[in-house]
Amino acid sequence: MAPNQQVFPTIDWLLSDAGGNRSKLFLVGSDYVYPWTVHLLVKGYCSEVLGGKAQILGFDYLPLEHQDFRQTVQQIKDLKPDAIINTINGLGNISFFEELLRQQVAASETPVVSMSVSENQANVMAVEPIQGQYAAWSYFQTLTTGRNKDFVQRFQAEHGEDRPIDDPMATAYAQIYLWKAAVELAGSFDPKDVRAALQSGLAIDAPLGPLQIDPRSHYSSKRFRLGRVRSDRRFDIVYESPEPVAPDPFPQFAFPGWSVDWSKGRLVKGEPVTITSPGSSIAQKS
Numbered sequence: 001m002a003p004n005q006q007v008f009p010t011i012d013w014l015l016s017d018a019g020g021n022r023s024k025l026f027l028v029g030s031d032y033v034y035p036w037t038v039h040l041l042v043k044g045y046c047s048e049v050l051g052g053k054a055q056i057l058g059f060d061y062l063p064l065e066h067q068d069f070r071q072t073v074q075q076i077k078d079l080k081p082d083a084i085i086n087t088i089n090g091l092g093n094i095s096f097f098e099e100l101l102r103q104q105v106a107a108s109e110t111p112v113v114s115m116s117v118s119e120n121q122a123n124v125m126a127v128e129p130i131q132g133q134y135a136a137w138s139y140f141q142t143l144t145t146g147r148n149k150d151f152v153q154r155f156q157a158e159h160g161e162d163r164p165i166d167d168p169m170a171t172a173y174a175q176i177y178l179w180k181a182a183v184e185l186a187g188s189f190d191p192k193d194v195r196a197a198l199q200s201g202l203a204i205d206a207p208l209g210p211l212q213i214d215p216r217s218h219y220s221s222k223r224f225r226l227g228r229v230r231s232d233r234r235f236d237i238v239y240e241s242p243e244p245v246a247p248d249p250f251p252q253f254a255f256p257g258w259s260v261d262w263s264k265g266r267l268v269k270g271e272p273v274t275i276t277s278p279g280s281s282i283a284q285k286s
Helices: 007-015 033-049 070-079 092-102 146-159 167-186 191-198 281-285
Strands: 024-030 055-062 083-087 112-114 134-137 203-206 209-213 225-229 235-240 259-261 266-268
Touching: 007 033, 007 083, 007 134, 007 225, 024 033, 024 070, 033 055, 033 083, 055 070, 070 092, 092 112, 146 167, 167 191, 167 203, 167 209
Parallel strands: 024 055, 024 083, 083 112, 112 134
Antiparallel strands: 134 225, 203 209, 225 235, 259 266
8 A cells, every 4th residue: 555545544534523633643663664654754744735734742663573562652641642653563563552551541532543453463462452443454354345245255164254354365365366357458478468458447346446556656546444443353444535545655745756657667766765763752852
């Protein structure tokens, strides 16, 4: 997913009436390039696009598989954000949500929207710390379309009803069928012919909805969906974008001068953009 298909719609929803008009954000993530990039984009989106309607009160980035979130959660309590954007990856999520529960940071008051917690991650976590929290994806297993119901039924018949399906799985499944459709259209297995077919406006109906490759970026247009964790560790879909969101891998407020158009075989480079760890607002205050 491009950031404008996941991160920006999350902020827009939080600012809406349905999202609780939440404009004071805290960012927490694992200490590697994806959370650093999200921080850069959220900061720019809040200031440049939203004109300061949303603000970042603080942030913290911890090593992968970090387990001790006492200081992070205490900072959240001190700063009193009204929403948390979470880019923690892996098992650190278990400790983070358990610490929020331990320090009584309730989902109803300060919800967490996660960018990496899906059905498979939720399935290995205790229910109480995560129930009522949110995740931002394009797909949730609970999607009620006929196409998805058939997909879930066939998957569970093969692998068992206790095995959940999440966005990365549904996307990988759809990729195979995009390739299949491109091969059939091209009448060839040659990668150049398949690529040309994908760039022709080819679209398929996948479990996550209609998918069409953008010939410029090679990302696909897809709907944004926001899910809330329920007691069975599945997600109720509380918001869905009205239409598929076209990808924008280089938002100009963050990557000025950068663009891509693979239909013409080119990447245009703008000014160098340094994406490194922003450190920790905890460390900056100590």
